[in-house]
Amino acid sequence: xxxxxxxxxxxxxxxxxxxxxxxxxxxxxxxxxxxxxxxxxxxxxxxxxxxxxxxxxxxxxxxxxxxxxxxxxxxxxxxxxxxxxxxxxxxxxxxxxxxxxxxxxxxxxxxxxxxxxxxxxxxxxxxxxxxxxxxxxxxxxxxxxxxxxxxxxxxxxxxxxxxxxxxxxxxxxxxxxxxxxxxxxxxxxxxxxxxxxxxxxxxxxxxxxxxxxxxxxxxxxxxxxxxxxxxxxxxxxxxxxxxxxxxxxxxxxxxxxxxxxxxxxxxxxxxxxxxxxxxxxxxxxxxxxxxxxxxxxxxxxxxxxxxxxxxxxxxxxxxxxxxxxxxxxxxxxxxxxxxxxxxxxxxxxxxxxxxxxxxxxxxxxxxxxxxxxxxxxxxxx
Amino acid sequence: xxxxxxxxxxxxxxxxxxxxxxxxxxxxxxxxxxxxxxxxxxxxxxxxxxxxxxxxxxxxxxxxxxxxxxxxxxxxxxxxxxxxxxxxxxxxxxxxxxxxxxxxxxxxxxxxxxxxxxxxxxxxxxxxxxxxxxxxxxxxxxxxxxxxxxxxxxxxxxxxxxxxxxxxxxxxxxxxxxxxxxxxxxxxxxxxxxxxxxxxxxxxxxxxxxxxxxxxxxxxxxxxxxxxxxxxxxxxxxxxxxxxxxxxxxxxxxxxxxxxxxxxxxxxxxxxxxxxxxxxxxxxxxxxxxxxxxxxxxxxxxxxxxxxxxxxxxxxxxxxxxxxxxxxxxxxxxxxxxxxxxxxxxxxxxxxxxxxxxxxxxxxxxxxxxxxxxxxxxxxxxxxxxxxxxxxxxxxxxxxxxxxxxxxxxxxxxxxxxxxxxxxxxxxxxxxxxxxxxxxxxxxxxxxxx
Numbered sequence: 001x002x003x004x005x006x007x008x009x010x011x012x013x014x015x016x017x018x019x020x021x022x023x024x025x026x027x028x029x030x031x032x033x034x035x036x037x038x039x040x041x042x043x044x045x046x047x048x049x050x051x052x053x054x055x056x057x058x059x060x061x062x063x064x065x066x067x068x069x070x071x072x073x074x075x076x077x078x079x080x081x082x083x084x085x086x087x088x089x090x091x092x093x094x095x096x097x098x099x100x101x102x103x104x105x106x107x108x109x110x111x112x113x114x115x116x117x118x119x120x121x122x123x124x125x126x127x128x129x130x131x132x133x134x135x136x137x138x139x140x141x142x143x144x145x146x147x148x149x150x151x152x153x154x155x156x157x158x159x160x161x162x163x164x165x166x167x168x169x170x171x172x173x174x175x176x177x178x179x180x181x182x183x184x185x186x187x188x189x190x191x192x193x194x195x196x197x198x199x200x201x202x203x204x205x206x207x208x209x210x211x212x213x214x215x216x217x218x219x220x221x222x223x224x225x226x227x228x229x230x231x232x233x234x235x236x237x238x239x240x241x242x243x244x245x246x247x248x249x250x251x252x253x254x255x256x257x258x259x260x261x262x263x264x265x266x267x268x269x270x271x272x273x274x275x276x277x278x279x280x281x282x283x284x285x286x287x288x289x290x291x292x293x294x295x296x297x298x299x300x301x302x303x304x305x306x307x308x309x310x311x312x313x314x315x316x317x318x319x320x321x322x323x324x325x326x327x328x329x330x331x332x333x334x335x336x337x338x339x340x341x342x343x344x345x346x347x348x349x350x351x352x353x354x355x356x357x358x359x360x361x362x363x364x365x366x367x368x369x370x371x372x373x374x375x376x377x378x379x380x381x
Numbered sequence: 382x383x384x385x386x387x388x389x390x391x392x393x394x395x396x397x398x399x400x401x402x403x404x405x406x407x408x409x410x411x412x413x414x415x416x417x418x419x420x421x422x423x424x425x426x427x428x429x430x431x432x433x434x435x436x437x438x439x440x441x442x443x444x445x446x447x448x449x450x451x452x453x454x455x456x457x458x459x460x461x462x463x464x465x466x467x468x469x470x471x472x473x474x475x476x477x478x479x480x481x482x483x484x485x486x487x488x489x490x491x492x493x494x495x496x497x498x499x500x501x502x503x504x505x506x507x508x509x510x511x512x513x514x515x516x517x518x519x520x521x522x523x524x525x526x527x528x529x530x531x532x533x534x535x536x537x538x539x540x541x542x543x544x545x546x547x548x549x550x551x552x553x554x555x556x557x558x559x560x561x562x563x564x565x566x567x568x569x570x571x572x573x574x575x576x577x578x579x580x581x582x583x584x585x586x587x588x589x590x591x592x593x594x595x596x597x598x599x600x601x602x603x604x605x606x607x608x609x610x611x612x613x614x615x616x617x618x619x620x621x622x623x624x625x626x627x628x629x630x631x632x633x634x635x636x637x638x639x640x641x642x643x644x645x646x647x648x649x650x651x652x653x654x655x656x657x658x659x660x661x662x663x664x665x666x667x668x669x670x671x672x673x674x675x676x677x678x679x680x681x682x683x684x685x686x687x688x689x690x691x692x693x694x695x696x697x698x699x700x701x702x703x704x705x706x707x708x709x710x711x712x713x714x715x716x717x718x719x720x721x722x723x724x725x726x727x728x729x730x731x732x733x734x735x736x737x738x739x740x741x742x743x744x745x746x747x748x749x750x751x752x753x754x755x756x757x758x759x760x761x762x763x764x765x766x767x768x769x770x771x772x773x774x775x776x777x778x779x780x781x782x783x784x785x786x787x788x789x790x791x792x793x794x795x796x797x798x799x800x801x802x803x804x805x806x807x808x809x810x811x812x813x814x815x816x817x818x819x820x821x822x823x824x825x826x827x828x829x830x831x
Contacts, residue, residue, distance in 0.1 A: 039663070039666055039667070040670065042663075042667055043666070043667040043670045043671065046667050046671065047670075047671045047672055047676070050671070050676055051675075051676065051679060054676065054679045054680055054683055054684070055679060055683055057683055057684065190395065192814075192818060193395075193810075193811045193814030193815045193817075193818060194811065194814075195814075196753070196756040196757060196760065196810040196811060196813070196814035197756075197760055197806070197807055197810050197811075198760050198764055200764065200767060201760065201763075201803065201806065201807070204782065204786070204791075204799060204803055205800075205803065207791055208791055208796060208799070208800060211791070212791045212792065212794065212796070213796075219791070219792065306669075306703065309669070309670065312672075313672065313673060313674040313675075314674075314764075316674060316675070316678070316768065317764050317767055317768060320767070320768065321767070321786065331675070331678070332768060332769075335678065335682050335768065335769065335770070336769070338682070340683075343678075343679060343682060344679075346675070347672060347675040347676070347679060350672040350675050351671070351672050354670050354671075354672055355670055358670050
């Protein structure tokens with residue numbers, strides 16, 4: 001979490017070996033992609049296993065379950081007249097046998113370490129089981145359905161903010177690097193400490209100003225109740241609900257992004273080959289596109305990946321503050337009712353979502369950075 | 382290099398500004414810890430009705446009155462043992478004593494009080510004393526509020542809970558009872574309070590010679606303290622003050638723990654190279670994509686949510702972060718410098734080289750990231766608190782924000798409740814960030830030209 005606010009290092013990656021010549025791009029990208037995929041899969045496995053361990057309190061939950069089974073079996077047998085007629089010793093034996101059957105049915109006869117790997121397999125294949133208290137809007141208890149139902153809302157909010165942040169930051173930072181030292185430039189540099197606060201925090205302020213005080217935008221949620229009837233109105237209403245969360249997300253991510261990207265642009269625009277291009281008389285736009293943007297893109301993609309990870313993780317609190325009916329708020333509700341299955345399920349999904357985000361950016365990185373090959377994995381991310 | 386840097390800070394206005402605020406916060410923290418010791422803070426924050434009984438519920442901070450034309454009432458609190466409270470005692474008959482207590486108070490405010498409460502305590506052997514509460518208004522009207530017997534030796538009477546009084550005053554539905562006591566004309570569209578001197582008489586009748594009554598009058602105001610109160614009548618100033626040392630120490634410990642460990646691990650990796658280095662690299666890559674916040678939340682939900690546990694978990698999950706990569710790049714350069722070569726040639730041990738030659742060399746470059754790390758950890762703690770996973774005992778800024786949010790502070794317009802702790806968080810965060818950014822420019826000269 002500490003890296004959220006830190007300026008990405010300006011140290012240039014020194015490739016450990018000379019890039020091999022003559023290897024076609026697709027082959028290079030493919031090899032790189034395979035290695036990164038394996039790394040990310042390991043990440044997901046580690047994350048999910050940690051989740052399993054924590055959620056089971058390192059095996060303690062099994063002890064609780066065993067106690068519950070013993071109690072349930074005893075209660076059931078005591079209400080059984082045939083059982084009560086048996087002599088003492090037989091009763092004892094019968095009870096032990098029933099408990100063993102019940103434990104076996106839940107898999108409690110195996111040691112926790114074995115079971116933890118079974119859980120791991122189930123979680124990785126998104127076989128997330130049934131919720132204890134929560135239901136999906138369609139009334140299902142399947143954790144997978146509960147999660148899938150909320151995923152579109154989350155992806156909408158995340159996607160809108162991520163795209164806006166990326167392009168806004170790119171254009172603003174390019175503009176500022178062109179007008180280095182101008183008033184706007186200095187303003188953005190001095191505003192960059194604003195990024196030390198997370199998105200939900202600006203959310204609170206924005207809600208206070210625009211919803212509670214000025215009463216022009218909704219407090220939260222995704223759609224007004226009752227929802228508008230026509231499609232056009234629906235989209236308009238959705239847009240209105242998106243304004244505050246997206247603004248809050250931009251407030252926290254934009255300034256630091258602009259500051260560091262503008263710095264990259266400035267560093268790269270003082271390289272010799274840029275001077276050379278200028279001397280050749282190339283138009284500034286062409287220089288910017290071919291020599292500056294192209295060279296900085298890998299660094300920018302890397303720093304954007306960090307931003308996106310922060311945005312993903314912030315989503316939980318973010319949706320809670322804005323009452324956005326997505327994964328994050330469901331997570332919060334699951335914490336409230338202590339629904340272990342849902343908490344674990346969403347954590348697993350987060351592990352996947354983070355890995356997929358990084359994976360996509362990795363591919364982009366491999367395509368834009370000609371230096372990358374398998375040996376260069378070390379210098380990636 | 383370090384000394385030079387401290388001299389250089391003067392030329393960065395944002396650094397000076399940040400530093401001043403940080404020093405101020407440290408001063409406030411020290412002041413708080415000295416004047417409200419830990420146990421006292423816990424008592425004030427978690428004490429229950431015993432401690433909070435005298436304070437109004439959801440009262441705004443006192444400074445609201447500076448901004449308003451219509452002054453909100455302060456809480457008036459008087460006890461029968463106070464000086465200036467008149468007593469009148471006589472024996473009326475055999476086994477019948479009268480003990481009147483006369484509370485005289487001014488009410489100069491433009492709004493109604495929140496409530497009026499009388500706390501009675503009596504000592505008796507068998508027969509409980511009997512008490513009548515009578516309010517004399519400035520316009521001479523007398524209102525008999527309640528007659529009650531001090532059963533069990535302890536009675537609390539709140540005007541807002543007396544339906545009987547509401548009926549006797551003939552108040553319309555929806556008008557609070559206390560308005561009926563203090564209004565010029567309670568039947569008006571918008572009743573205004575009658576200013577002037579009120580007298581509350583507690584007419585006690587005692588049935589035993591040894592029997593006594595002590596009482597306390599509280600006219601609950603609508604403003605309280607410099608920070609206001611929350612839904613449990615707790616004075617928010619306690620939480621706001623104690624939030625400072627908690628946030629500072631949490632942020633500092635987490636940032637130092639993370640930065641120092643990260644630096645050592647990166648140095649070890651670079652020095653030994655080979656498989657040690659590549660394992661560290663792989664762990665870092667895995668760790669950077671782990672869902673840190675959900676894992677922290679799960680630790681909070683399933684295990685323990687005390688700050689100490691969270692601190693350890695956060696540090697463990699942050700050690701293998703982006704810092705490893707940054708430090709590694711610098712250490713790789715340091716490793717190839719001649720003085721390291723020299724150290725190796727005269728037989729310095731590995732540990733000596735790592736801890737005495739390599740690490741001191743890069744300390745200046747990690748100071749900015751340490752300072753910049755503090756606000757992110759402070760906010761992380763607040764984030765966990767906003768999810769309801771704050772420390773179960775300590776009052777923190779994040780917990781106040783969470784209480785306010787959950788109880789609809791914004792919807793109902795209790796802005797002070799949520800904005801004060803947010804403001805404190807923001808000022809702290811921005812102060813550290815400003816200092817950190819300036820230090821970054823000082824210690825990383827490559828940035829300075831830009």
